[in-house]
Amino acid sequence: MHRGKGMKFVGDSRVPATRMPNIPKDYSEYPHKTEAFWPNFLLREWMVGAVFLIGYLCLTVAHPSPLERVADPTDSGYIPLPDWYFLFLYQLLKYEYAAGDFTVIGAVVMPGIAFGALLLAPFLDRGVERRPIKRPVATSLMLLGVIATIFLTWESVDQHDWEAAARQGAIVEDEIDEDAEGYQIYMSQQACINCHGEQGEGGAAAPNLFESDYSKEEIMDIIINGQGEMPADLFEGSDEELEIMAEWIENDGEAPE
Numbered sequence: 001m002h003r004g005k006g007m008k009f010v011g012d013s014r015v016p017a018t019r020m021p022n023i024p025k026d027y028s029e030y031p032h033k034t035e036a037f038w039p040n041f042l043l044r045e046w047m048v049g050a051v052f053l054i055g056y057l058c059l060t061v062a063h064p065s066p067l068e069r070v071a072d073p074t075d076s077g078y079i080p081l082p083d084w085y086f087l088f089l090y091q092l093l094k095y096e097y098a099a100g101d102f103t104v105i106g107a108v109v110m111p112g113i114a115f116g117a118l119l120l121a122p123f124l125d126r127g128v129e130r131r132p133i134k135r136p137v138a139t140s141l142m143l144l145g146v147i148a149t150i151f152l153t154w155e156s157v158d159q160h161d162w163e164a165a166a167r168q169g170a171i172v173e174d175e176i177d178e179d180a181e182g183y184q185i186y187m188s189q190q191a192c193i194n195c196h197g198e199q200g201e202g203g204a205a206a207p208n209l210f211e212s213d214y215s216k217e218e219i220m221d222i223i224i225n226g227q228g229e230m231p232a233d234l235f236e237g238s239d240e241e242l243e244i245m246a247e248w249i250e251n252d253g254e255a256p257e
């Protein structure tokens, strides 16, 4: 008796269900092209699986997920970024006719048509041809989709302000002294908090207050005259208060002795 005799070869999508008489070929008609499921095939699958599993474990140890600071729901300046595989959809929502008033087009209609067409492809395209060159419509639509996805992903990476993103997510190690008089004054300055954060930790629009080593005088000068992207004349309070706050900033968030 042949090995595998009586076993049916199933699952070839090229054999139409309407072929009559539709008798599948026997397993034994494919000599040397088959192998035993147990243990040969399963053992090989498991070995490949184990290699990937160990590879991923090594990767997670070598590159732990990059954590940002604790999420702050009151921080309206935080610019979130989706994972890389959603960047193309994210980028789509930045274009005029796919955002704002037309956000339904960018968020629902366009992705809906693209993924719906992918889902319906087997029903829409019932040809038997398998070579891409013989299926110009399907091939060019697929190419268009791939090119658009790569282009949009590229654009979003290119347009993203990675430095600001690193700042806004940075974990601030130093605790500031919230009892210091300087901090009380800082907390009364809504404008400053909007950009530099409630802890002076910085954000997308401004750096951490305590990271550079300006002197008290330089700090007061920056606050009065502005610097770079920071507007001038935002401080609301007396000169004394400005000085106390500047001292507190100079002293890295601690009350001066």
Ligand code: HEC
Residues within 6 Å of the ligand: 189, 191, 192, 193, 194, 195, 196, 205, 206, 207, 208, 209, 210, 211, 212, 214, 219, 222, 223, 227, 228, 229, 230, 231, 234, 235, 236, 249
């Ligand atoms: C529109 C956002 C914005 C506001 C509002 C703002 N800042 Fe700034 N601030 C910045 C930016 C941007 C810088 C970096 C300027 C540069 O060096 O180019 C900065 C720099 C500073 C610095 C220097 C620190 C450093 O490490 O460079 C201090 C101190 C400072 N700001 C304090 C304040 C205070 C106090 C207020 C409120 C009166 C305030 N800022 C309001 C955006 C802002």
